Amino acid sequence: MNDETGLPLTPSQTVGPYFTLGLTPEKHESGLGPLITNEIRGEGEPITIHGKVFDGAGEPVNDAMLEIIQADGNGRLDAPGFTGFARAGTGDAVDNSYRFTTVKPGPLGKGEAPYICMIVFMRGMLLHTFTRIYFADEAANANDPVFIRLPEHRRESLLARHVESVDAVSYEFNVHMQGDRETVFFKLPHPIAD
């Protein structure tokens, strides 16, 4: 199937400023319960990941939505009862940080580093973008087939750093939309076109 015979795609539009209404309605008074939260449960070491999203002026964005997708601690995406998908906004905390409670993923394959896939949406973005969270304390990063092929000076932008915390093991991961510290964003492989 090539692109010429495919149906034309529905265009993307921004999530706008009010996405929490539809995407986390349990935060508003209603009959809609939680469906996708900022929590992933599964086998593995419990961790939290938190951070901020910075715009091109270096200001933290208070209406970004982040979704994460990951394997469990054994590197499995399809373990029974496991859904490695969560979402969080940056508008709940006073400092505009997001927070996920999850488990540290295992690597999918031998020689790969563990990572979390993240989708970034916000008011002002007309189309979402993808990034990956690698862990700064993983030796396997040095062999990971994707990580080592990135320009060296940009790899840093994908590293979550371990931070001291009273509860679970905690990692900090900030997203920079533009500038010298701009996060590496990815385009996904497309099964039909190219």
Added chain:
Amino acid sequence: MSGKRRSAHPPYTYPDYKSSILRGPGRDPIDLDRLDAKHPSSMGVESGVLLAGRFRPGELDHDLTRNARRGGEPLGERLVVSGRVLDECGNPAPGVLVEIWQANAAGRYLHKADEHDAPVDPNFLGAGRCVTDREGCYRFCTIQPGAYPWKNHHNAWRPRHIHFSVIGDSLVSRLVTQMYFPGDPLLDFDPIFESVPDAARSRLIARFDLGLTQPEFALGYHFDIVVAGSGATPRDNHGSGK
């Protein structure tokens, strides 16, 4: 490189939409597939995860005229909004989570950040969700959303719209968009709508459908959504050639 696919979506930076200037990525995204020819990233988390059928909304979640009632009915014209989620080959996408949110009939969101001086409706939340059936169909019952002002430029008004979020099987099909209504005079003045390449704009406008319209009850609008991907996964190639 697919010209058609590229031309469907707005650019990251569209200066008429002021917030886009500082918020879209500054550099071109890196093509994950081309980064590593030996280890195709089709083996990665991005394409390995299968999310269809994972989510189970509540029974009334799809009915915005009922899911937030507090002893009364929401005000406004009732609508049925329905359509199909399809992949690029035209295959229906079943088990897809469709989430929507919108302003009430007066153009006001039930959200703390909305400062528009228009009444809230105590019986209307403006959020709903459902999962597509085997034919890829979704269906919502709701209220005609009102237009509302915003601060992008002088006398800026958003055309009436419903926000849609679509979570299909693979991440390549992830989509957030907005559905508009035919004949809305505000469309020509809206930089968010206009950010979409000319040829693709009409795909964001629902079609009035007398067949979906329920006598004595609600007007019907049809809105199909085509998401990227073939629907065929590495494990299951059936149906991809239809």
